[in-house]
Every structure is written in C-alpha cells, then in structure tokens.
Amino acid sequence: MEGELQRTVGENLRRYRQQRGLSQESFAEALHVHRTYMGSVERGERNLTLQTVERLAQTLGIAPIDLLNKPSEPQ
C-alpha cells in the first residue's frame, strides 16, 4: 500500500522519542530538524528521501533499517 514505508518510519520515530520521554520539540532539536517538520514525519505525512532517513538514523545512532522495519515484523 502506498505510503506504508513513511508511516512505518513515523511510528518508529515516535516510539523512539516516547521511549526517551521527550517532547516533539526537544526530540526535533536533538535531530536538528524543525518541530513541526518532525511532527508531520511522525504522523507519516512526509514522503522522506533515503538521505533524510539515513541522516535521522545516524543522529539517533541506529541503523537506517531499524527505522524502516516495522517493529512487529523485525524482518
């Protein structure tokens, strides 16, 4: 289904953020992106590019694949 990947990435990012007990604002700041941009990414509204996924994963200190995989389907 179209847009599934971006929704997965959004869910994963939200989970990572909540696990750290952070607000969208402080999380966005840590990732060097704007608060409202991060919010729309978490909601799966943004069709991210591979480089953006890569950059977010790198800043989080995880592998890009960990953002792209559904947690329920750890591939």
Add this chain to the structure above:
Amino acid sequence: MEGELQRTVGENLRRYRQQRGLSQESFAEALHVHRTYMGSVERGERNLTLQTVERLAQTLGIAPIDLLNKPSEPQ
C-alpha cells in the same frame, strides 16, 4: 555515510535486472519508469523517496526491505 542507502538500492536493482537477463531499457519499461532514470538509479546517483522505493519493490514483487538491505548484510 551519506548516500549509502541509495547506492544499496541501486546495486540491488541492477542485480535483480541482470538476474533476469534484461536490458536497462526493458527493465525500466517493466517498472514504468524512464530508461535514463533507471540507469542513474542503478548507479546510485538518485536520492529516491520512500514511495518510489515502495513502488519499485511492489512492481518487482518483493518487499521494500529487500531493496534497502545490502545483500552481503541480510540484516
């Protein structure tokens, strides 16, 4: 490293194509994209969006993750 994901996707696509013994032209046609675009994707020059990766994978009949994972590092 920046651009690693798109290079991986390119390598994977080229491998899939060659396994099928197809030219870039007929492969591109099968994937409903332009010949020259497909070439640059294979070369890792294109920073694809998630929806594009998804669409290509779907047309190939594989999971998006299979395009995103390095074959040498099957995750």
Add this chain to the structure above:
DNA sequence: TTGTGACTTATAGTCCGTA
C-alpha cells in the same frame, strides 16, 4: 505540547537529446 495550512527553496522525477 502538538497539529494544521500556507508558504519558499531545493531537489526528485521525467523526458529529450548526444555520444
């Protein structure tokens, strides 16, 4: 604290040549 719409700038996606 988070979501929404509108907006500008950068670039993805497409197609045409040429070699």
Add this chain to the structure above:
DNA sequence: GTACGGACTATAAGTCACA
C-alpha cells in the same frame, strides 16, 4: 545497450503563524 547533459514539472525540505 549504457551514460550523461540540459530542461522542465512535481514534490520534498524546511519554516512560520495560529489554533
């Protein structure tokens, strides 16, 4: 059969005011 350049249109990246 493949690579590369230029030109164009669609859309991602990034920001803001307001709810």
